[in-house]
Amino acid sequence: MIYLSTVGAEYSIKGIAKEILSxxxxxxxxxxxxxxxxxxxxxxxxxxxxxxxxxWRGEDRMWIENPRNAVPxxxxxxFGKNIPENIAIDSRDFGKKLGIVKVISDxxxxxxxxxxxxxxxxxxxxxxxxEINVFFFAKYNMNAPLLYIYWIKPNNxxxxxxxxxxxxPREDILYLSINPVIGNKLQNYIEKTVGxxxxxxxxxxxxxxxxxxxxxxxxxxxKPLNGVYKVIIEGMLFEKDxxxxxxxxxxxxxxxxxxxxxxxxxxLIPILWGTPVxxxxxxxxxxxxxxxxxIIAVASGWYGKWVDSLIQRLTEIYMIIPFLSFLxxxxxxxxxxxxxxxxxxxxxxxxxxxxxxxxxxxMQIKNYPYIEAALAYGASSRxxxxxxxxxKILPPMVxxxxxxxxxxxxxxxxxxxxxxxxxxLPTWGKVINDxxxxxxxxxxxxxxxLEPSLMLILTALAFAFLxxxxxxxxxxxxxxx
Amino acid sequence: xxxxxxxxKFIVKRAITLYIIVVISIYITIVVANxxxxxxxxxxxxxxxxxxxxxxxxxxxxxxxxxxxxxxIDKIYDLELEKRGLKTPFLIRSFIYLKDALTLDLGRALxxxxxSGSRQxxxxxxxxxxxxxxxxxxxxxxxFFLRLFIGLYLSRHHGSFLDKFFMALSPTSVIPxxxxxxxxxxxxxxxxHVLPPGGLVDVPPxxxxxxxxxxxxxxxxxxxxxxxxxxxxxxCYSTRTFFLIFSTEDYVEVAKAKGLPPRLxxxxxxxxxxxxxxxxxxxxxxxxxxxxxIITETVFNWPGLGLVTYQAINSFDTPVLVGITVIYAYLLAxxxxxxxxxYGIVDPRIKVGYR
Numbered sequence: 143m144i145y146l147s148t149v150g151a152e153y154s155i156k157g158i159a160k161e162i163l164s165x166x167x168x169x170x171x172x173x174x175x176x177x178x179x180x181x182x183x184x185x186x187x188x189x190x191x192x193x194x195x196x197x198w199r200g201e202d203r204m205w206i207e208n209p210r211n212a213v214p215x216x217x218x219x220x221f222g223k224n225i226p227e228n229i230a231i232d233s234r235d236f237g238k239k240l241g242i243v244k245v246i247s248d249x250x251x252x253x254x255x256x257x258x259x260x261x262x263x264x265x266x267x268x269x270x271x272x273e274i275n276v277f278f279f280a281k282y283n284m285n286a287p288l289l290y291i292y293w294i295k296p297n298n299x300x301x302x303x304x305x306x307x308x309x310x311p312r313e314d315i316l317y318l319s320i321n322p323v324i325g326n327k328l329q330n331y332i333e334k335t336v337g338x339x340x341x342x343x344x345x346x347x348x349x350x351x352x353x354x355x356x357x358x359x360x361x362x363x364x365k366p367l368n369g370v371y372k373v374i375i376e377g378m379l380f381e382k383d384x385x386x387x388x389x390x391x392x393x394x395x396x397x398x399x400x401x402x403x404x405x406x407x408x409x410l411i412p413i414l415w416g417t418p419v420x421x422x423x424x425x426x427x428x429x430x431x432x433x434x435x436x437i438i439a440v441a442s443g444w445y446g447k448w449v450d451s452l453i454q455r456l457t458e459i460y461m462i463i464p465f466l467s468f469l470x471x472x473x474x475x476x477x478x479x480x481x482x483x484x485x486x487x488x489x490x491x492x493x494x495x496x497x498x499x500x501x502x503x504x505m506q507i508k509n510y511p512y513i514e515a516a517l518a519y520g521a522s523s524r525x526x527x528x529x530x531x532x533x534k535i536l537p538p539m540v541x542x543x544x545x546x547x548x549x550x551x552x553x554x555x556x557x558x559x560x561x562x563x564x565x566x567l568p569t570w571g572k573v574i575n576d577x578x579x580x581x582x583x584x585x586x587x588x589x590x591x592l593e594p595s596l597m598l599i600l601t602a603l604a605f606a607f608l609x610x611x612x613x614x615x616x617x618x619x620x621x622x623x
Numbered sequence: 624x625x626x627x628x629x630x631x632k633f634i635v636k637r638a639i640t641l642y643i644i645v646v647i648s649i650y651i652t653i654v655v656a657n658x659x660x661x662x663x664x665x666x667x668x669x670x671x672x673x674x675x676x677x678x679x680x681x682x683x684x685x686x687x688x689x690x691x692x693x694x695x696i697d698k699i700y701d702l703e704l705e706k707r708g709l710k711t712p713f714l715i716r717s718f719i720y721l722k723d724a725l726t727l728d729l730g731r732a733l734x735x736x737x738x739s740g741s742r743q744x745x746x747x748x749x750x751x752x753x754x755x756x757x758x759x760x761x762x763x764x765x766x767f768f769l770r771l772f773i774g775l776y777l778s779r780h781h782g783s784f785l786d787k788f789f790m791a792l793s794p795t796s797v798i799p800x801x802x803x804x805x806x807x808x809x810x811x812x813x814x815x816h817v818l819p820p821g822g823l824v825d826v827p828p829x830x831x832x833x834x835x836x837x838x839x840x841x842x843x844x845x846x847x848x849x850x851x852x853x854x855x856x857x858x859c860y861s862t863r864t865f866f867l868i869f870s871t872e873d874y875v876e877v878a879k880a881k882g883l884p885p886r887l888x889x890x891x892x893x894x895x896x897x898x899x900x901x902x903x904x905x906x907x908x909x910x911x912x913x914x915x916x917i918i919t920e921t922v923f924n925w926p927g928l929g930l931v932t933y934q935a936i937n938s939f940d941t942p943v944l945v946g947i948t949v950i951y952a953y954l955l956a957x958x959x960x961x962x963x964x965x966y967g968i969v970d971p972r973i974k975v976g977y978r
Contacts, residue, residue, distance in 0.1 A: 167794070455644060462648035462952045464932075466917055467944060468655055471936050475658055548797035556801065556918045560933065574805065578922075583805075583820055586813050591805060599798060606794030 161615045168611030174604035182418035194415050198407065198568040205406040206315075209272045211580075212397035213589055226267035227394035231373075233259050233387045234279075244387075246379070257287065257377040259388055264370050265296075271347045273393040274318040278386060280308045285380035292376070293350055296369025301331055301350075308386065319346045332358055347392075401589045403573070404580045412568035413593055419569050420601050423484060424551035430488050432543045435496045436535070440527055442497065443504025453497070460493040469553075473562035480564040483557065487550065496542065503535050538616050545609030548602035555598055570594035630967055637963055641956040646725065652948040653720045656941040660713030665939060666733070667709060674699050720945065727953075729946040734938040735931065744946040747931060752913070754823060755920075755927030758843060759912035762850040766858060767905050769851070774862025775889070781867060789860045796857030801918040804849035808922070811845060818845055821924035846923040850916075862901070869897050899969070903962055910958050913951065 162168035189197070197204065207230060218225045236244040241262035246255050280287055291303040304323050308314050318324060328349040333339055340359050348364055351371075357363040375388055400409035442453040472478070472486055507513065508531075516526050557563050558571025559578070577583075577590040657663065678684050678696050687695070704710050711719075723730060729744035737747040777786045812820040819825070824838045869875070870893050878888045913928070920929035928947060935943035 167791075455640070458641075458644045459648045459651070462645065462948075462955055463651060464944075464948050464951065467932055467936065467948070468652075470917065470933070471656060471944070472658075474936050475661070475939075545797070552797075552799050552802060556799070559801075559918060560921060578805075583808050583813050588809060588813070591809060595802070595805060598802070602797045603794055606797040610794055 158615065162608070162611050165611040165614060167607040171604050171607030171609075171611060174600055175608060178417055178421060178601060178604060181414065182421055185414040186418055189411065189414065194411055194568060195566045197411050198415075198566070200405060200407055205402075205408070206275075207391050207393075208402050208406040208408065209393035209395060209397050210402065210406050211404055211585075211587055211590070212272070212393075212395055212402045213587075214399055214401040214593075215396045216399070217396055217589070224266060224268040225394070225396040226265075226269050226271050226392075227396050229263055229265070229271075229392040229394070230389065231261045231263060232389040233261075234389075246385070253380070253382045255379040255384065257289070257375070257379055257386060259375040261373040261390055262370060263392075264368075265351060265366065265392075266368055267366060267394070269395055270345075270351050270364070270366055271392045272395050274347050274350065275391050275393070276316040276318060277389040277391070278308050278314040278316070279389070280311050280314065280384070280386040282308075282311055282379070282381050282384040282386075285384075286311075287377050287379045287384060287386050289375055289377035289386075292374040294372035294374065295350075295354075296367055296371060297354065299335075299354070301328070303327065321346070400593055403576055403590060409573065409590070409593060412570065412573045413597060415568045416570035416573070416594060416597055417601070419480065419564075419567055420551045420554065420598070423480060423554050424547040424549075424601070424605070427484055427487055427550040427553075428543050428547045431491045431494065432496070432539060432546075434488070434492055435494065435500060436532065436539065438493070439497045439500035440504050440531060440535075443501045443508060444523065444527055444531065450501075453493070453501075457493045457495070457497055461495075463490075465490050469557070470560060470562060473557060477565055480554070480567060483554070483564065487553065496546075500535060500539065503538065504531060507531055507534055541609050541613035541616055543609075544605055544612055547605040547609075551598065551601055551605075570598050634960075634964055634967065638960055641960055645952045645956045646721070648952050649724050649945070649949055650717070650721050652952075653717050653724065653941075653945055656944045656948075657713065657717070662939050662941055663709060663713060666707075667704070670703055670707075671696075671700055674703065724945055724949045727949065729949065730942045732935075732943050733940045735934055735940050735943055744942050747943060748928065748946055748950060751926060751928045751931045754925065755929065756913060757839075758846055758925060758927060759850070759916065760909060761843070762847050763905070763909050763912050765847070765851055766854060769855065770858040770862045771901070773859040774866060775894075777859060777863035778866035778870065779889075781863065786863070789856050789863070792856040793860040794857075796854050798853060799918075800850040800853040800916065801922045803852050804846060804919060804922045807845045807849055820845075821922070823926050842925075846919060846925055849919065849923075865897060865901075866893055869893050872896075899966060906958050906962060907955070910951070910954050913954065 162172060207228070209228065213225065215225075215227065217223075231242060233242060233244045236242045243258070243260040245258040247258075248255050276291070278289075286308045289306045289308065291306060293301045293303055295301070303318070304321070304327070306316060325343065325346055328346060329340065329344055332344055332349055332354065335354050336356055336358060338356065338359060342360070344358065345361070348358070348361065351366050352358045353365045353367045357365055373390055377386070379386065398408050398410055400413050402408055438453060442450045468490060469483075469486060473483060476482070478486070513526060513530060516530055521530075554563065554569065555571030555574065558569050559575045561575055563569055563572055563575075571594070573594040574591060577587065577594075580587075580590070582588075582590040674696055678692055678699070684692055684695055708716065708719075727745075729748070731742045732744050732747060735747060736742055737750045739746065739750065741747070773789075777783075777789055780786055808820045811818040819842050822842055824835060824842060829835045829838055872892075875888060875892045878892050917929040917933050919925070920927050921933055924930070931943065932947055934940070935947075
């Protein structure tokens, strides 16, 4: 509601800033907003647009070493549990880091060479890893190296996992967790050790890291065995120039500050990039629509007659048209980028509800003595509108402008949630959509939904608080109530 | 009660204007929902693909030479276009659609079928409407009374702690209902496992009607709460501000000066004049809610009009989209007209204005 009593008040930037800060909600709003703007600038500088999109599309398997659906690392402080983190050991680091041995020795009289790689690592975590992969970087022409992989647990039991022939001289990945040979071998090994048959399949990463007793027979009771693990890779290289390097990755269940999604992508990227997108989208939609509404309302109020009734009828037509359906329809049909979505939202809002109250204001100002005076000395309509009317109705419009930003931010999020947002940009709504379709609600990946949601709420509240404070400043009558 | 000729003239004029508005909005909907005829190409190419596939697999035609096959395909395609009326240009067809829509001849859906297997748009809408009305009308009514009573209470105690509490929390209403829905699902389904995350009834649906009703109620709790929470604080707060503004009117001061009891003042001098605008917004909101809420219904997988709208959009089922808009437009226009008439009769100022 806009009160005319205040229209004549004087405004200066310094005065407004001072007034805003005299409200608690104003201080909170400004503080959050400054933080978000700082975050946006930081994001755009550190992760440029092209890079963000490349990362979000996961080009060149850049996320292959991230665990899937990993929780943020700080979870361990909240739950007081040592959640496993990634352990990566690379034979190319031999000599640079501890716990790595790589020896290649010639077998005299032949072109063959013997390979011995030994990785040693401690496993201090309270849970099992999520996945284990071995990456091979081999160099050979015709005859691929033959490898034997052994796993030694802290209890000094040595398990022969499998013999493996490298499949490609470029990069080859052995997915240990889903390898059926290893799975069966470990199943047999466990059953023999425990002395009891297991009714269910024991996951590979559990069998490799668990305490070997009856608890292992159920995933509910299995306990990880902490201590020093060894992985030994022995093998034969069949060529003179052949060489091989091995990288073992034991995937954790916690990763980074924000965790990862089901495609192993770091959620940091959409969380950061969502900020500039949301703020600029919300602000520009709100600003442009307010300006258009202002122009239309002034035209309607000032010229009256048929212009007025035409505009009134148009707003009534807009009332019936299903706005969201149209937006979704157009977005589905064309797979739009965010700028076009913005423009469509503006077009669909041209004759929206905001016009009515501004028009009423113009009608009132129209009868003020100073306008009559201006008319008397022969001022043109344009002069009166731009110099005498618009400056007067601008201030009361500002709170509405700011308060309507969250609506557009959530509109974009809603579109993304339906899978209709910008196809390339990583945004908060898209992460929520991914989480929803990725079963976060059913599997309990809270962080996946909550992180983007909290960012959205933060953004929305910043503008809502600021708008609230501005509303009180512009309409002092509200202050008393 | 005397109703003047001028007032009837006003109502007739208003009715005609509203009808013209409905016609124009429906026409715009038809053009946009068909993407100005672009959807035709989409349907045509899909049709051609279907026919090709059918002919190529039909044992009768399968061993014919490709040229012969092509001829048959062309013939069937041509017939099919004729049958579906796709041969007339879109501009002419759009007016045929408009006539059908205005006479509530909503036609057949392209893809979507109702649960009972009908392709009639009317049946699809009638099947989904009750669910939407059940959910959102309940939400609207609960919201209406909550806001009215709490708003009234707050205006009586303005400046109290509770009043300030509502004021401080009113910015939370910028967050839409569907978004609260996500949190409710996370809390009551994922975490506490007490309520279902979505759907209308348990699977399989209980046979006993009482059990069935209870199951629907259980599924309604979360979507209902999401819509109540979303507007709660701002709704109560603005109702309260509205009452406060009216309670500073001169005639209220006079009543107070006369020494009338506060309850009487409230009922006669504050509530009575403020009710019409409150009821207007309630009525318009009620009709608006029957259009369903696309995102909320998607979040909760609630089988109402919003969800069917979303499905229709995804399968470019324009007849369904247009059908929903037509019904919605008629309902809205009718409500506006009825409100105009009621106010004309009830509000003396308006009645005098047209005498």
